[in-house]
Amino acid sequence: MKIKWWKESVFYQIYPKSFYDSNDDGVGDLNGIYQKLDYLTWLGVDVLYLSPIYCSPNDDNGYDISNYHDISPEFGNISDFERLLDAAHEKNLKVILDIAINHTSDEHPWFVASRSSKNHPLRDYYIWRSPKNGEEPNNWASYFSPSAWAFDETTKEYYLHLYSKKQPDLNWENPQVRTDLYAILNFWIEKGVDGFRLDVINAIAKIPGLLDACGKKNLQGKVLNENLIYNHPKVHDYLREMATALKNREEIVLIGETINITVQDAIAYTGPERYELDMVFQFELRDMHYGENGKWDQLPHTPHKIKDIISHWQTNLLNKGWQGLFLGNHDTPRMVSCWGEPKNHWYASATLLATLLFTLQGSSFIYQGDEIGMTNVQFESIDDYQDLDTHFFYTQSLLNQVDLQQIMTSIWRVSRDNARTPMQWSDDLHAGFSTIKPWISVNPNYIDIHVKAQENNPNSILSFYKKVIHIRKKHPVFIEGSFEPIDTKDELFLFMRKDAKQSVAVLLNPTPHTLKFPDFLEQFTQKKCLVHNLAHIHTHKARKTVAPYEAFVYLCK
Ligand code: NOJ
Numbered sequence: 001m002k003i004k005w006w007k008e009s010v011f012y013q014i015y016p017k018s019f020y021d022s023n024d025d026g027v028g029d030l031n032g033i034y035q036k037l038d039y040l041t042w043l044g045v046d047v048l049y050l051s052p053i054y055c056s057p058n059d060d061n062g063y064d065i066s067n068y069h070d071i072s073p074e075f076g077n078i079s080d081f082e083r084l085l086d087a088a089h090e091k092n093l094k095v096i097l098d099i100a101i102n103h104t105s106d107e108h109p110w111f112v113a114s115r116s117s118k119n120h121p122l123r124d125y126y127i128w129r130s131p132k133n134g135e136e137p138n139n140w141a142s143y144f145s146p147s148a149w150a151f152d153e154t155t156k157e158y159y160l161h162l163y164s165k166k167q168p169d170l171n172w173e174n175p176q177v178r179t180d181l182y183a184i185l186n187f188w189i190e191k192g193v194d195g196f197r198l199d200v201i202n203a204i205a206k207i208p209g210l211l212d213a214c215g216k217k218n219l220q221g222k223v224l225n226e227n228l229i230y231n232h233p234k235v236h237d238y239l240r241e242m243a244t245a246l247k248n249r250e251e252i253v254l255i256g257e258t259i260n261i262t263v264q265d266a267i268a269y270t271g272p273e274r275y276e277l278d279m280v281f282q283f284e285l286r287d288m289h290y291g292e293n294g295k296w297d298q299l300p301h302t303p304h305k306i307k308d309i310i311s312h313w314q315t316n317l318l319n320k321g322w323q324g325l326f327l328g329n330h331d332t333p334r335m336v337s338c339w340g341e342p343k344n345h346w347y348a349s350a351t352l353l354a355t356l357l358f359t360l361q362g363s364s365f366i367y368q369g370d371e372i373g374m375t376n377v378q379f380e381s382i383d384d385y386q387d388l389d390t391h392f393f394y395t396q397s398l399l400n401q402v403d404l405q406q407i408m409t410s411i412w413r414v415s416r417d418n419a420r421t422p423m424q425w426s427d428d429l430h431a432g433f434s435t436i437k438p439w440i441s442v443n444p445n446y447i448d449i450h451v452k453a454q455e456n457n458p459n460s461i462l463s464f465y466k467k468v469i470h471i472r473k474k475h476p477v478f479i480e481g482s483f484e485p486i487d488t489k490d491e492l493f494l495f496m497r498k499d500a501k502q503s504v505a506v507l508l509n510p511t512p513h514t515l516k517f518p519d520f521l522e523q524f525t526q527k528k529c530l531v532h533n534l535a536h537i538h539t540h541k542a543r544k545t546v547a548p549y550e551a552f553v554y555l556c557k
Protein backbone atom coordinates (compact mmCIF):
# COMPACT_ATOMS: atom_id res chain seq x y z
CA MET A 1 0.00 0.00 0.00
CA LYS A 2 1.26 3.45 -0.83
CA ILE A 3 2.42 5.39 2.22
CA LYS A 4 0.34 8.47 2.94
CA TRP A 5 2.20 11.63 1.93
CA TRP A 6 1.99 13.19 5.36
CA LYS A 7 3.85 10.28 6.94
CA GLU A 8 6.92 10.94 4.82
CA SER A 9 6.70 14.71 4.96
CA VAL A 10 8.80 17.13 6.93
CA PHE A 11 6.58 19.92 8.23
CA TYR A 12 7.75 23.45 8.92
CA GLN A 13 5.66 25.59 11.27
CA ILE A 14 5.49 29.27 10.43
CA TYR A 15 4.29 31.85 12.92
CA PRO A 16 3.40 34.41 10.25
CA LYS A 17 3.58 37.44 12.49
CA SER A 18 7.25 36.74 13.19
CA PHE A 19 8.52 35.12 10.00
CA TYR A 20 9.27 37.87 7.47
CA ASP A 21 7.88 41.36 7.01
CA SER A 22 7.59 42.21 3.30
CA ASN A 23 6.15 45.73 3.60
CA ASP A 24 8.05 47.10 6.56
CA ASP A 25 5.23 47.69 8.98
CA GLY A 26 6.90 45.56 11.65
CA VAL A 27 4.58 42.57 11.24
CA GLY A 28 5.38 39.42 9.27
CA ASP A 29 2.97 38.68 6.43
CA LEU A 30 1.96 36.32 3.61
CA ASN A 31 4.07 38.07 1.00
CA GLY A 32 6.97 37.67 3.39
CA ILE A 33 6.43 33.91 3.39
CA TYR A 34 6.15 34.02 -0.40
CA GLN A 35 9.55 35.71 -0.59
CA LYS A 36 11.11 33.02 1.55
CA LEU A 37 9.78 30.00 -0.35
CA ASP A 38 13.16 29.35 -1.93
CA TYR A 39 14.73 29.20 1.52
CA LEU A 40 12.16 26.61 2.59
CA THR A 41 12.60 24.42 -0.49
CA TRP A 42 16.37 24.72 -0.16
CA LEU A 43 16.07 23.45 3.41
CA GLY A 44 14.15 20.44 2.14
CA VAL A 45 10.83 20.73 3.95
CA ASP A 46 7.64 19.45 2.33
CA VAL A 47 4.77 21.13 4.13
CA LEU A 48 4.26 24.63 5.48
CA TYR A 49 2.03 24.80 8.50
CA LEU A 50 0.80 28.33 9.05
CA SER A 51 -0.39 29.49 12.45
CA PRO A 52 -3.73 31.35 12.09
CA ILE A 53 -3.92 33.96 9.34
CA TYR A 54 -7.65 34.81 9.54
CA CYS A 55 -9.17 38.11 10.66
CA SER A 56 -8.71 38.49 14.37
CA PRO A 57 -8.65 41.21 17.01
CA ASN A 58 -5.44 39.47 18.13
CA ASP A 59 -6.25 39.02 21.77
CA ASP A 60 -4.44 35.67 21.44
CA ASN A 61 -2.50 36.40 18.23
CA GLY A 62 -4.99 34.98 15.77
CA TYR A 63 -6.32 32.08 17.86
CA ASP A 64 -9.36 34.31 18.37
CA ILE A 65 -10.92 34.36 14.92
CA SER A 66 -13.51 36.96 13.94
CA ASN A 67 -13.86 35.97 10.28
CA TYR A 68 -12.91 32.50 9.09
CA HIS A 69 -13.27 33.35 5.42
CA ASP A 70 -10.82 36.20 5.13
CA ILE A 71 -7.19 37.00 5.81
CA SER A 72 -6.20 39.36 8.60
CA PRO A 73 -5.25 42.68 6.91
CA GLU A 74 -1.93 42.70 8.78
CA PHE A 75 -1.01 39.53 6.85
CA GLY A 76 -2.36 40.58 3.45
CA ASN A 77 -5.50 39.60 1.58
CA ILE A 78 -7.04 36.58 -0.05
CA SER A 79 -5.18 37.18 -3.36
CA ASP A 80 -1.90 37.18 -1.46
CA PHE A 81 -2.92 33.88 0.05
CA GLU A 82 -3.85 32.39 -3.33
CA ARG A 83 -0.57 33.56 -4.80
CA LEU A 84 1.35 32.00 -1.91
CA LEU A 85 -0.55 28.74 -2.19
CA ASP A 86 -0.04 28.47 -5.95
CA ALA A 87 3.64 29.31 -5.70
CA ALA A 88 4.11 26.80 -2.89
CA HIS A 89 2.33 24.08 -4.89
CA GLU A 90 4.46 24.83 -7.90
CA LYS A 91 7.50 24.19 -5.77
CA ASN A 92 5.97 20.94 -4.49
CA LEU A 93 5.33 22.39 -1.07
CA LYS A 94 2.00 21.66 0.56
CA VAL A 95 0.31 24.19 2.81
CA ILE A 96 -1.81 23.47 5.86
CA LEU A 97 -3.68 25.95 8.00
CA ASP A 98 -3.99 26.15 11.73
CA ILE A 99 -7.60 26.75 12.67
CA ALA A 100 -9.30 27.29 16.04
CA ILE A 101 -12.83 25.92 16.01
CA ASN A 102 -13.28 25.13 19.68
CA HIS A 103 -13.94 28.83 20.12
CA THR A 104 -14.24 32.03 18.09
CA SER A 105 -13.42 35.62 18.88
CA ASP A 106 -16.06 37.50 20.84
CA GLU A 107 -16.02 39.85 17.85
CA HIS A 108 -17.16 37.11 15.46
CA PRO A 109 -20.64 37.99 14.11
CA TRP A 110 -21.99 34.73 15.58
CA PHE A 111 -21.05 35.81 19.07
CA VAL A 112 -22.17 39.39 18.56
CA ALA A 113 -25.58 38.00 17.56
CA SER A 114 -25.58 35.35 20.26
CA ARG A 115 -24.99 37.80 23.07
CA SER A 116 -27.56 40.28 21.76
CA SER A 117 -30.59 38.49 23.21
CA LYS A 118 -31.64 35.23 24.84
CA ASN A 119 -34.04 34.68 21.98
CA HIS A 120 -31.65 35.23 19.13
CA PRO A 121 -31.52 32.19 16.81
CA LEU A 122 -27.73 32.08 17.33
CA ARG A 123 -27.96 32.21 21.14
CA ASP A 124 -27.27 28.50 21.27
CA TYR A 125 -24.07 28.76 19.21
CA TYR A 126 -22.21 29.34 22.47
CA ILE A 127 -22.45 27.96 25.99
CA TRP A 128 -24.64 30.26 28.07
CA ARG A 129 -25.75 29.58 31.63
CA SER A 130 -27.72 31.61 34.10
CA PRO A 131 -26.15 32.43 37.49
CA LYS A 132 -26.29 29.63 40.05
CA ASN A 133 -27.34 31.04 43.43
CA GLY A 134 -26.16 34.40 42.18
CA GLU A 135 -22.74 32.99 41.31
CA GLU A 136 -20.89 31.50 38.37
CA PRO A 137 -22.36 28.27 36.92
CA ASN A 138 -19.39 26.16 38.09
CA ASN A 139 -15.88 26.50 39.52
CA TRP A 140 -13.84 26.25 36.32
CA ALA A 141 -10.77 28.37 35.82
CA SER A 142 -9.68 29.50 32.37
CA TYR A 143 -6.19 29.24 30.94
CA PHE A 144 -5.85 32.97 30.47
CA SER A 145 -8.03 34.49 33.20
CA PRO A 146 -9.11 33.57 36.72
CA SER A 147 -12.50 32.17 35.75
CA ALA A 148 -13.79 30.33 32.68
CA TRP A 149 -17.08 32.26 32.88
CA ALA A 150 -17.74 35.85 31.84
CA PHE A 151 -20.90 37.68 32.84
CA ASP A 152 -22.72 39.48 30.08
CA GLU A 153 -24.72 42.51 31.22
CA THR A 154 -27.15 42.53 28.27
CA THR A 155 -28.78 39.22 29.08
CA LYS A 156 -27.51 38.72 32.64
CA GLU A 157 -26.04 35.33 31.85
CA TYR A 158 -22.56 33.83 31.79
CA TYR A 159 -20.75 32.43 28.75
CA LEU A 160 -18.01 29.81 28.90
CA HIS A 161 -14.48 30.56 27.75
CA LEU A 162 -11.79 27.97 28.46
CA TYR A 163 -9.24 30.40 27.02
CA SER A 164 -9.45 34.20 27.14
CA LYS A 165 -12.62 36.15 27.75
CA LYS A 166 -12.39 37.12 24.09
CA GLN A 167 -12.45 33.44 23.05
CA PRO A 168 -15.96 32.16 23.83
CA ASP A 169 -16.34 28.39 23.43
CA LEU A 170 -18.64 27.22 20.67
CA ASN A 171 -21.48 24.88 21.52
CA TRP A 172 -20.66 21.77 19.48
CA GLU A 173 -23.86 20.10 20.68
CA ASN A 174 -25.71 22.36 18.29
CA PRO A 175 -25.71 20.53 14.89
CA GLN A 176 -25.91 23.84 13.03
CA VAL A 177 -22.65 24.98 14.63
CA ARG A 178 -20.97 21.82 13.40
CA THR A 179 -22.37 22.15 9.89
CA ASP A 180 -21.18 25.75 9.70
CA LEU A 181 -17.70 24.81 10.89
CA TYR A 182 -17.36 21.96 8.40
CA ALA A 183 -18.41 24.41 5.65
CA ILE A 184 -15.57 26.72 6.71
CA LEU A 185 -13.06 23.88 6.45
CA ASN A 186 -14.47 23.02 3.02
CA PHE A 187 -14.11 26.64 1.91
CA TRP A 188 -10.35 26.36 2.46
CA ILE A 189 -10.14 22.84 1.03
CA GLU A 190 -11.77 24.16 -2.13
CA LYS A 191 -9.15 26.89 -2.25
CA GLY A 192 -6.59 24.10 -2.37
CA VAL A 193 -5.14 23.85 1.13
CA ASP A 194 -3.71 20.46 2.00
CA GLY A 195 -5.05 20.10 5.50
CA PHE A 196 -5.44 21.58 8.94
CA ARG A 197 -3.94 21.68 12.36
CA LEU A 198 -7.01 21.69 14.58
CA ASP A 199 -6.48 23.80 17.68
CA VAL A 200 -7.39 22.13 21.02
CA ILE A 201 -9.66 19.80 19.12
CA ASN A 202 -10.14 17.36 21.99
CA ALA A 203 -11.84 20.09 24.04
CA ILE A 204 -14.80 20.54 21.69
CA ALA A 205 -17.16 18.25 23.64
CA LYS A 206 -17.82 19.44 27.18
CA ILE A 207 -18.53 17.17 30.12
CA PRO A 208 -22.28 16.58 30.43
CA GLY A 209 -23.70 18.77 33.18
CA LEU A 210 -20.56 20.94 33.27
CA LEU A 211 -19.67 19.45 36.64
CA ASP A 212 -17.48 21.25 39.18
CA ALA A 213 -13.79 20.42 38.94
CA CYS A 214 -11.59 19.03 41.72
CA GLY A 215 -7.98 20.08 42.04
CA LYS A 216 -5.75 22.93 43.02
CA LYS A 217 -7.61 26.21 43.43
CA ASN A 218 -6.27 29.43 42.02
CA LEU A 219 -6.34 32.70 43.97
CA GLN A 220 -9.98 33.20 43.05
CA GLY A 221 -10.91 29.67 44.15
CA LYS A 222 -11.28 28.31 40.63
CA VAL A 223 -9.89 25.06 39.30
CA LEU A 224 -8.36 24.13 35.97
CA ASN A 225 -8.62 20.37 35.61
CA GLU A 226 -7.53 19.07 32.24
CA ASN A 227 -9.08 15.65 32.87
CA LEU A 228 -12.42 17.37 32.92
CA ILE A 229 -11.82 19.49 29.85
CA TYR A 230 -10.45 17.05 27.29
CA ASN A 231 -11.28 13.73 25.62
CA HIS A 232 -14.99 13.26 26.27
CA PRO A 233 -16.43 10.41 24.16
CA LYS A 234 -18.41 12.81 22.01
CA VAL A 235 -15.20 14.29 20.63
CA HIS A 236 -14.86 11.06 18.65
CA ASP A 237 -18.41 11.28 17.29
CA TYR A 238 -17.84 14.84 16.15
CA LEU A 239 -14.54 13.99 14.50
CA ARG A 240 -16.07 11.12 12.57
CA GLU A 241 -18.90 13.35 11.47
CA MET A 242 -16.37 15.97 10.40
CA ALA A 243 -14.39 13.45 8.40
CA THR A 244 -17.46 12.47 6.39
CA ALA A 245 -18.44 16.09 5.83
CA LEU A 246 -15.08 17.16 4.42
CA LYS A 247 -14.29 17.31 0.73
CA ASN A 248 -11.23 15.52 -0.52
CA ARG A 249 -10.80 13.84 2.86
CA GLU A 250 -8.44 11.17 1.56
CA GLU A 251 -6.01 13.73 0.19
CA ILE A 252 -5.84 16.23 3.01
CA VAL A 253 -4.27 15.81 6.42
CA LEU A 254 -6.03 16.44 9.71
CA ILE A 255 -3.74 17.04 12.66
CA GLY A 256 -5.16 17.35 16.14
CA GLU A 257 -3.67 19.44 18.87
CA THR A 258 -4.65 17.06 21.64
CA ILE A 259 -3.66 17.99 25.16
CA ASN A 260 -3.71 15.48 28.01
CA ILE A 261 -3.87 12.29 25.97
CA THR A 262 -2.56 8.78 26.56
CA VAL A 263 -1.30 6.43 23.87
CA GLN A 264 -4.72 4.76 23.97
CA ASP A 265 -6.40 8.10 23.26
CA ALA A 266 -3.97 8.73 20.41
CA ILE A 267 -4.89 5.38 18.91
CA ALA A 268 -8.57 6.19 19.25
CA TYR A 269 -8.04 9.51 17.45
CA THR A 270 -5.73 8.31 14.69
CA GLY A 271 -6.20 4.56 14.18
CA PRO A 272 -6.74 4.16 10.42
CA GLU A 273 -9.99 2.29 10.89
CA ARG A 274 -11.33 5.04 13.16
CA TYR A 275 -11.71 7.62 10.41
CA GLU A 276 -11.12 10.58 12.72
CA LEU A 277 -7.75 12.35 12.56
CA ASP A 278 -4.54 11.46 10.72
CA MET A 279 -2.16 12.40 13.48
CA VAL A 280 -2.02 14.02 16.87
CA PHE A 281 0.40 16.14 18.81
CA GLN A 282 0.86 14.74 22.30
CA PHE A 283 2.44 16.70 25.13
CA GLU A 284 3.84 14.16 27.52
CA LEU A 285 7.42 15.38 27.17
CA ARG A 286 6.36 18.95 27.74
CA ASP A 287 4.20 17.96 30.71
CA MET A 288 7.22 16.51 32.47
CA HIS A 289 8.11 20.10 33.39
CA TYR A 290 4.73 20.87 34.89
CA GLY A 291 4.34 21.22 38.63
CA GLU A 292 1.61 22.47 40.95
CA ASN A 293 1.47 25.77 39.06
CA GLY A 294 1.43 24.12 35.71
CA LYS A 295 4.05 25.06 33.20
CA TRP A 296 5.44 27.98 35.19
CA ASP A 297 7.04 25.61 37.68
CA GLN A 298 9.35 24.02 35.12
CA LEU A 299 10.39 20.93 37.04
CA PRO A 300 13.68 19.52 35.80
CA HIS A 301 13.69 16.74 33.23
CA THR A 302 16.05 13.82 33.24
CA PRO A 303 17.45 11.84 30.31
CA HIS A 304 15.89 8.69 31.79
CA LYS A 305 12.42 10.21 31.84
CA ILE A 306 12.83 11.49 28.30
CA LYS A 307 13.87 8.03 27.12
CA ASP A 308 10.98 6.37 28.94
CA ILE A 309 8.34 8.68 27.53
CA ILE A 310 9.64 8.54 23.98
CA SER A 311 10.08 4.77 24.08
CA HIS A 312 6.60 4.28 25.49
CA TRP A 313 5.00 6.27 22.66
CA GLN A 314 7.20 4.85 19.93
CA THR A 315 6.60 1.25 20.95
CA ASN A 316 2.90 1.41 21.66
CA LEU A 317 1.71 3.62 18.83
CA LEU A 318 3.53 1.55 16.21
CA ASN A 319 1.15 0.32 13.51
CA LYS A 320 -1.81 1.57 15.51
CA GLY A 321 -1.77 5.33 15.20
CA TRP A 322 0.39 8.25 14.19
CA GLN A 323 1.86 11.33 15.84
CA GLY A 324 3.47 14.59 14.86
CA LEU A 325 6.97 14.85 16.37
CA PHE A 326 7.94 18.24 17.74
CA LEU A 327 10.27 19.61 20.37
CA GLY A 328 9.03 23.18 20.23
CA ASN A 329 6.22 25.30 18.84
CA HIS A 330 4.72 28.77 19.25
CA ASP A 331 3.51 27.91 22.78
CA THR A 332 6.71 26.50 24.20
CA PRO A 333 10.17 27.76 25.08
CA ARG A 334 12.79 27.45 22.36
CA MET A 335 13.80 23.86 21.73
CA VAL A 336 17.51 24.31 22.40
CA SER A 337 16.87 26.33 25.56
CA CYS A 338 14.37 23.84 26.90
CA TRP A 339 15.90 20.48 25.97
CA GLY A 340 19.48 21.39 25.12
CA GLU A 341 22.25 23.46 26.63
CA PRO A 342 22.60 26.71 24.68
CA LYS A 343 25.31 28.21 26.85
CA ASN A 344 28.10 25.66 26.53
CA HIS A 345 26.82 23.19 23.95
CA TRP A 346 24.65 25.25 21.64
CA TYR A 347 25.61 23.63 18.32
CA ALA A 348 25.91 20.09 19.67
CA SER A 349 22.67 20.07 21.64
CA ALA A 350 20.64 21.71 18.85
CA THR A 351 21.87 19.14 16.34
CA LEU A 352 21.36 16.25 18.76
CA LEU A 353 17.74 17.34 19.15
CA ALA A 354 17.39 17.55 15.38
CA THR A 355 18.72 14.00 15.11
CA LEU A 356 16.01 12.85 17.50
CA LEU A 357 13.32 14.72 15.60
CA PHE A 358 14.21 13.10 12.28
CA THR A 359 14.94 9.53 13.37
CA LEU A 360 11.84 8.66 15.37
CA GLN A 361 8.59 7.38 13.96
CA GLY A 362 6.05 10.11 13.25
CA SER A 363 5.92 13.17 11.03
CA SER A 364 8.73 15.58 11.89
CA PHE A 365 7.81 19.20 12.63
CA ILE A 366 10.36 22.01 12.65
CA TYR A 367 9.35 25.21 14.38
CA GLN A 368 10.65 28.30 12.59
CA GLY A 369 14.07 29.36 13.79
CA ASP A 370 14.92 26.09 15.51
CA GLU A 371 16.83 25.14 12.37
CA ILE A 372 19.31 27.91 13.19
CA GLY A 373 19.30 27.26 16.93
CA MET A 374 17.30 30.30 18.01
CA THR A 375 17.15 30.55 21.80
CA ASN A 376 14.95 31.94 24.55
CA VAL A 377 15.03 35.69 25.10
CA GLN A 378 15.33 37.71 28.33
CA PHE A 379 13.44 40.97 28.06
CA GLU A 380 14.08 43.26 31.02
CA SER A 381 10.56 44.43 31.56
CA ILE A 382 7.13 42.83 31.43
CA ASP A 383 6.18 45.66 29.03
CA ASP A 384 8.34 44.03 26.37
CA TYR A 385 6.19 40.90 26.51
CA GLN A 386 3.14 40.67 24.26
CA ASP A 387 1.63 37.31 25.13
CA LEU A 388 -1.61 37.43 27.13
CA ASP A 389 -0.70 34.21 28.93
CA THR A 390 2.55 35.76 30.17
CA HIS A 391 0.74 38.87 31.36
CA PHE A 392 -1.86 36.76 33.13
CA PHE A 393 0.85 34.83 34.95
CA TYR A 394 2.60 38.09 35.85
CA THR A 395 -0.47 39.76 37.38
CA GLN A 396 -1.56 36.61 39.22
CA SER A 397 1.92 36.16 40.64
CA LEU A 398 2.06 39.76 41.82
CA LEU A 399 -1.30 39.25 43.51
CA ASN A 400 0.18 36.16 45.13
CA GLN A 401 3.08 38.33 46.34
CA VAL A 402 5.69 36.37 44.48
CA ASP A 403 9.05 38.11 44.29
CA LEU A 404 9.48 40.05 41.04
CA GLN A 405 12.84 38.51 40.24
CA GLN A 406 11.33 35.05 40.61
CA ILE A 407 8.44 35.98 38.33
CA MET A 408 10.78 37.26 35.64
CA THR A 409 12.95 34.15 35.94
CA SER A 410 9.91 31.97 35.23
CA ILE A 411 8.94 34.19 32.31
CA TRP A 412 12.43 33.99 30.82
CA ARG A 413 12.24 30.25 31.00
CA VAL A 414 8.73 29.56 29.75
CA SER A 415 6.97 32.54 28.26
CA ARG A 416 5.44 31.79 24.88
CA ASP A 417 7.12 34.93 23.58
CA ASN A 418 10.43 33.04 23.65
CA ALA A 419 9.25 31.33 20.48
CA ARG A 420 7.63 34.41 18.98
CA THR A 421 10.53 36.82 18.60
CA PRO A 422 11.22 37.57 14.93
CA MET A 423 12.99 35.05 12.76
CA GLN A 424 16.69 35.93 12.57
CA TRP A 425 17.59 36.24 8.90
CA SER A 426 20.80 38.29 9.12
CA ASP A 427 22.78 40.62 11.35
CA ASP A 428 21.13 43.67 9.80
CA LEU A 429 19.05 45.87 12.06
CA HIS A 430 16.04 43.94 13.47
CA ALA A 431 17.67 40.71 12.31
CA GLY A 432 16.71 41.39 8.69
CA PHE A 433 13.10 40.64 9.61
CA SER A 434 11.87 44.18 9.01
CA THR A 435 13.40 47.61 8.58
CA ILE A 436 11.30 49.08 11.36
CA LYS A 437 10.91 48.05 14.99
CA PRO A 438 8.90 44.82 14.94
CA TRP A 439 5.70 44.16 16.90
CA ILE A 440 7.86 42.26 19.37
CA SER A 441 11.55 42.97 19.84
CA VAL A 442 14.14 40.74 18.26
CA ASN A 443 16.35 38.58 20.42
CA PRO A 444 19.61 40.57 20.83
CA ASN A 445 21.60 37.44 19.99
CA TYR A 446 20.60 37.87 16.33
CA ILE A 447 24.03 39.42 15.86
CA ASP A 448 25.48 35.90 16.14
CA ILE A 449 22.57 33.60 15.39
CA HIS A 450 21.05 34.14 11.94
CA VAL A 451 20.39 32.37 8.65
CA LYS A 452 22.97 34.27 6.65
CA ALA A 453 25.82 33.18 8.89
CA GLN A 454 24.77 29.56 8.65
CA GLU A 455 23.60 28.88 5.13
CA ASN A 456 27.05 28.61 3.60
CA ASN A 457 28.76 27.11 6.60
CA PRO A 458 28.87 23.31 6.24
CA ASN A 459 29.24 22.91 10.01
CA SER A 460 26.26 25.03 11.03
CA ILE A 461 23.04 23.91 12.67
CA LEU A 462 21.20 24.90 9.50
CA SER A 463 23.42 22.75 7.27
CA PHE A 464 22.96 19.88 9.69
CA TYR A 465 19.17 20.15 9.39
CA LYS A 466 19.43 20.11 5.62
CA LYS A 467 21.62 17.01 5.77
CA VAL A 468 19.46 15.06 8.21
CA ILE A 469 16.26 15.89 6.37
CA HIS A 470 17.88 14.49 3.24
CA ILE A 471 18.98 11.31 5.07
CA ARG A 472 15.51 10.76 6.49
CA LYS A 473 13.97 11.00 3.06
CA LYS A 474 16.46 8.63 1.51
CA HIS A 475 15.82 5.85 4.04
CA PRO A 476 12.22 4.64 4.35
CA VAL A 477 13.18 2.79 7.54
CA PHE A 478 12.80 6.10 9.38
CA ILE A 479 9.17 6.31 8.34
CA GLU A 480 7.61 2.97 9.06
CA GLY A 481 10.42 0.95 10.59
CA SER A 482 9.98 -0.57 14.04
CA PHE A 483 11.47 1.05 17.12
CA GLU A 484 13.62 -0.93 19.55
CA PRO A 485 15.22 0.76 22.52
CA ILE A 486 18.51 -0.77 23.69
CA ASP A 487 19.23 -0.39 27.37
CA THR A 488 22.70 1.10 27.92
CA LYS A 489 22.23 1.25 31.71
CA ASP A 490 23.23 4.91 31.66
CA GLU A 491 21.94 8.19 30.32
CA LEU A 492 22.68 7.41 26.67
CA PHE A 493 19.65 7.03 24.43
CA LEU A 494 20.23 4.15 22.03
CA PHE A 495 17.60 2.70 19.73
CA MET A 496 17.26 0.79 16.49
CA ARG A 497 14.84 1.38 13.68
CA LYS A 498 14.26 -1.68 11.49
CA ASP A 499 12.26 -2.72 8.47
CA ALA A 500 12.53 -5.67 6.09
CA LYS A 501 15.39 -4.08 4.15
CA GLN A 502 17.34 -1.90 6.51
CA SER A 503 18.21 -1.29 10.09
CA VAL A 504 19.77 1.77 11.68
CA ALA A 505 21.12 2.43 15.14
CA VAL A 506 20.70 5.87 16.68
CA LEU A 507 22.92 6.86 19.59
CA LEU A 508 22.35 10.11 21.47
CA ASN A 509 24.10 11.56 24.48
CA PRO A 510 21.53 14.07 25.74
CA THR A 511 23.80 15.25 28.59
CA PRO A 512 26.67 17.68 29.11
CA HIS A 513 28.88 14.77 30.27
CA THR A 514 31.19 12.42 28.44
CA LEU A 515 29.82 8.87 28.59
CA LYS A 516 31.18 5.47 27.70
CA PHE A 517 30.60 4.31 24.11
CA PRO A 518 28.18 1.36 24.41
CA ASP A 519 29.62 -2.12 23.75
CA PHE A 520 26.55 -3.02 21.77
CA LEU A 521 27.36 -0.44 19.14
CA GLU A 522 30.97 -1.41 18.58
CA GLN A 523 29.95 -4.04 16.02
CA PHE A 524 28.50 -1.28 13.84
CA THR A 525 31.14 1.41 13.93
CA GLN A 526 32.91 0.01 10.86
CA LYS A 527 29.63 0.33 8.97
CA LYS A 528 28.35 3.43 7.31
CA CYS A 529 27.73 6.38 9.58
CA LEU A 530 24.72 8.21 8.17
CA VAL A 531 24.69 11.06 10.64
CA HIS A 532 27.27 12.35 13.09
CA ASN A 533 26.77 15.83 14.47
CA LEU A 534 30.38 16.27 15.62
CA ALA A 535 31.98 14.77 12.51
CA HIS A 536 34.08 17.91 12.04
CA ILE A 537 35.63 17.37 15.48
CA HIS A 538 35.72 13.61 16.12
CA THR A 539 35.79 10.46 14.03
CA HIS A 540 32.85 8.06 14.30
CA LYS A 541 35.18 5.03 14.26
CA ALA A 542 36.65 3.04 17.15
CA ARG A 543 35.13 5.25 19.77
CA LYS A 544 35.64 4.65 23.48
CA THR A 545 33.54 7.58 24.67
CA VAL A 546 30.63 9.71 23.56
CA ALA A 547 31.07 13.47 23.86
CA PRO A 548 28.44 15.78 25.39
CA TYR A 549 25.42 16.01 23.11
CA GLU A 550 27.06 13.86 20.48
CA ALA A 551 24.70 12.05 18.11
CA PHE A 552 25.31 9.21 15.66
CA VAL A 553 23.20 7.24 13.24
CA TYR A 554 24.79 4.07 11.87
CA LEU A 555 23.41 2.14 8.96
CA CYS A 556 23.63 -1.44 10.25
CA LYS A 557 22.04 -3.31 7.37
C1 NOJ B 1 -3.55 26.27 21.53
C2 NOJ B 1 -2.74 27.23 20.73
O1 NOJ B 1 -1.59 26.57 20.27
C3 NOJ B 1 -2.44 28.41 21.60
O2 NOJ B 1 -1.51 29.29 21.02
C4 NOJ B 1 -3.75 29.10 21.92
O3 NOJ B 1 -3.51 30.14 22.84
C5 NOJ B 1 -4.78 28.14 22.51
N1 NOJ B 1 -4.81 26.88 21.84
C6 NOJ B 1 -6.16 28.73 22.43
O4 NOJ B 1 -6.58 28.80 21.09
Ligand code: CA
Binding pocket: 021, 022, 023, 024, 025, 026, 027, 028, 029, 074
Ligand atom coordinates in the same frame (compact mmCIF):
# COMPACT_ATOMS: atom_id res chain seq x y z
CA1 CA C 1 4.14 43.38 7.12
